[in-house]
Amino acid sequence: MTHSPLPWCDANCLLGPQTVSPPETWVDLRETVDMLQAVGIKRALVTSAVARDYDPRAGNERLLEELSLFHKSDAPELAPCFVVLPPDTGEFPGGDALLRYLAEAGAQAVRVYPVSHNYGVGGRWTDSLFGPLAEAGVPVLVDVSQITMPELDGLLARHPLLALVLCRPGYRLHRWLWPLLAAHRGLYLETSLWQAHWGIESVVERFGAQRLVFGTGMPDAAPGGAVSMITYAQIADEAKAAIAGQTLAALLWKGSTR
Amino acid sequence: MSRWWDLVQAGMSLAGEVVIDAHTHMGPWFNFHIPGDPWAEGMVRTIDAVGVRSCIAAPHVGIGPDMAEANRLSTAAATRFPGRILAYCCISPNASEEAILRELDRLLLPRENPAALGIKIHPSTHVYPANGSRYRPMWEFADAHGVPVLSHTWGGDPHSRPGLFREIAREFPRVPILLGHSGGTWAGADEALAAAAATEMLSCDLASSHLKQGLLERMVREIGSERIVFGSDLPFIDCRAQVGYVASARISDEDKRRIFGLNAARLFGIPV
Numbered sequence: 001m002t003h004s005p006l007p008w009c010d011a012n013c014l015l016g017p018q019t020v021s022p023p024e025t026w027v028d029l030r031e032t033v034d035m036l037q038a039v040g041i042k043r044a045l046v047t048s049a050v051a052r053d054y055d056p057r058a059g060n061e062r063l064l065e066e067l068s069l070f071h072k073s074d075a076p077e078l079a080p081c082f083v084v085l086p087p088d089t090g091e092f093p094g095g096d097a098l099l100r101y102l103a104e105a106g107a108q109a110v111r112v113y114p115v116s117h118n119y120g121v122g123g124r125w126t127d128s129l130f131g132p133l134a135e136a137g138v139p140v141l142v143d144v145s146q147i148t149m150p151e152l153d154g155l156l157a158r159h160p161l162l163a164l165v166l167c168r169p170g171y172r173l174h175r176w177l178w179p180l181l182a183a184h185r186g187l188y189l190e191t192s193l194w195q196a197h198w199g200i201e202s203v204v205e206r207f208g209a210q211r212l213v214f215g216t217g218m219p220d221a222a223p224g225g226a227v228s229m230i231t232y233a234q235i236a237d238e239a240k241a242a243i244a245g246q247t248l249a250a251l252l253w254k255g256s257t258r
Numbered sequence: 259m260s261r262w263w264d265l266v267q268a269g270m271s272l273a274g275e276v277v278i279d280a281h282t283h284m285g286p287w288f289n290f291h292i293p294g295d296p297w298a299e300g301m302v303r304t305i306d307a308v309g310v311r312s313c314i315a316a317p318h319v320g321i322g323p324d325m326a327e328a329n330r331l332s333t334a335a336a337t338r339f340p341g342r343i344l345a346y347c348c349i350s351p352n353a354s355e356e357a358i359l360r361e362l363d364r365l366l367l368p369r370e371n372p373a374a375l376g377i378k379i380h381p382s383t384h385v386y387p388a389n390g391s392r393y394r395p396m397w398e399f400a401d402a403h404g405v406p407v408l409s410h411t412w413g414g415d416p417h418s419r420p421g422l423f424r425e426i427a428r429e430f431p432r433v434p435i436l437l438g439h440s441g442g443t444w445a446g447a448d449e450a451l452a453a454a455a456a457t458e459m460l461s462c463d464l465a466s467s468h469l470k471q472g473l474l475e476r477m478v479r480e481i482g483s484e485r486i487v488f489g490s491d492l493p494f495i496d497c498r499a500q501v502g503y504v505a506s507a508r509i510s511d512e513d514k515r516r517i518f519g520l521n522a523a524r525l526f527g528i529p530v
């Protein structure tokens with residue numbers, strides 16, 4: 001039993017319209033906030049779906065504008081997570097300029113979509129992006145559908161300081177992920193789809209609670225199941241608190257270089 | 259918000275309610291590692307952790323190569339954990355008709371005291387359409403005896419797309435059919451709901467690795483909560499997730515009560 005409210009912080013929440021999604025998932029910011037509140041979530045890292053599906057810069061700007069116009073007393077704290085690209089084509093700044101771009105917007109993490117945005121994950125394409133992010137301590141989120149396991153292995157080997165949150169890993173991936181968790185201390189699993197039988201307990205036991213960060217997968221997924229996997233987990237309350245929000249809160253970028 | 263959600267959010271047991279998981283398996287599976295104990299004892303430990311009263315099991319080997327072994331495992335588990343683990347009779351279309359009829363007779367007759375409560379088929383893993391001739395003896399048996407059938411369903415799969423069951427229900431009108439995963443994909447869910455709306459003997463099962471935003475609320479609107487059944491795919495997937503999805507849905511607590519257990523009790527004849 002969980003004896004006190006957990007410090008829920010959702011690592012994986014998209015905002016805005018998506019190119020491919022049914023009407024049920026077309027929820028606006030107010031509805032998203034209502035749904036987060038209904039299940040007790042006090043804080044969320046939010047990413048623009050428009051940045052993923054249309055244009056990263058335009059989507060990031062739209063996210064900031066939407067957040068700035070939204071006011072509701074007792075609403076959860078919504079922290080922007082910016083979608084970024086490698087700097088080589090000039091579409092996005094690199095190095096210190098990228099960090100300034102993030103800091104000025106108050107972005108606390110970044111998210112990348114190598115498959116959707118059509119670039120390689122190898123060093124040739126991404127060292128110029130991930131190097132400065134790792135040095136500055138900016139956490140990177142990537143969906144499991146956007147990277148292969150060998151690519152993930154290589155990326156974390158090249159950037160051992162990088163904090164990488166793998167979003168939506170599912171219950172069939174243990175054989176792939178356990179060796180990576182053992183090899184790379186910067187790898188974290190977001191839990192919205194981590195619903196293997198005793199999957200939470202097994203990671204806590206083998207690798208520690210600090211390797212799991214809570215997420216909902218909203219708006220594509222309903223949020224309640226991600227919450228109940230933690231509240232019913234047979235782990236210590238301290239471990240639940242770490243997964244629910246403490247680990248992510250510690251990872252989020254505070255806007256300065258390391 | 260909801261008494262159900264209050265309990266779930268606090269991690270408290272639902273044992274005071276009737277919660278029946280109508281879609282479970284048992285044992286290992288070739289395609290991935292199951293970190294928790296996948297056998298009967300581990301499943302009981304999991305349902306105890308959340309307060310699920312009973313689960314109805316179709317061991318994985320039965321959706322794979324050996325239905326008779328699955329039926330031996332599930333009935334043994336039901337004997338060892340009475341009332342906690344209940345058995346499906348797994349049927350493979352790749353077995354002989356003689357073997358299929360033998361398993362049906364052995365597990366589902368006499369109807370007053372059967373070893374299993376229903377039939378489980380998985381047309382996708384067995385790569386054979388649910389309306390194909392090799393399933394016909396099973397449908398005829400189920401129709402003759404009014405035995406419920408849980409089938410895996412998946413949108414776009416020619417062997418298990420939900421629309422097939424609309425035709426099957428027309429031909430075998432006494433069979434309560436549970437559409438496993440409610441068609442799985444969004445397109446599959448659309449098809450499952452259309453089929454269920456048109457055919458009273460079809461119900462939708464919720465087993466899934468996640469619940470799509472707004473889907474359960476839409477299901478209640480379109481077919482009513484009386485034909486939606488709680489299921490989790492345990493131990494493929496941990497039932498503690500599905501419990502949270504249903505408990506937090508924006509539907510009434512009475513709807514949740516029916517979905518969590520009363521509908522399965524009615525469908526499978528489980529005393530509550």
